[in-house]
């Protein structure tokens with residue numbers, strides 16, 4: 089809670105008063121100007137098969153294109169604000185407010201990458217979504233091994249790259265049974281990351297797993 093209050097405070101005092109895409113001056117606390125906000129082209133949700141009998145629904149705001157692509161690629165300090173903004177857009181532009189949810193679970197970074205970057209974008213987004221929805225964010229997953237950047241790999245290699253990458257943290261295993269889980273990440277490319285994470289979480293027998301991402305490569 090303290091972390092999310094702090095995040096709110098940061099957003100309030102450091103959010104630049106201009107559109108995150110076209111830099112038009114804004115008089116109210118929004119992310120994009122009206123023109124850029126309405127230029128976000130929504131896409132339908134999709135089903136991702138995890139096992140033969142289990143699927144998850146993936147909700148994305150749009151394809152991987154501007155103006156949201158700009159937020160995902162934002163560098164440095166503003167990237168933390170960008171994460172909050174992305175969560176706000178997800179909340180406004182997807183069906184997320186109508187989904188059953190007990191826990192938001194962010195896709196984790198490997199600890200070495202976290203140490204280097206200092207934050208996990210997916211975690212900041214999940215924390216913001218927890219504030220907006222009144223639900224809890226839990227760091228139930230760990231990333232066991234370093235993976236190569238998915239962008240440089242072919243689709244077969246991506247699946248291999250992400251096999252057995254995640255594990256469910258001991259303390260959370262029992263509390264996920266019968267619960268509605270929503271995975272959070274900034275970008276979905278092939279879906280290999282979400283698949284790998286959902287596979288591990290299904291072992292805890294939740295009632296459902298869905299995923300929300302800002303953009304999905306189509």
Ligand SMILES: [Zn+2]
Pocket residue numbers: 107108109110111112120121122123124125
């Ligand atoms: Zn704009």
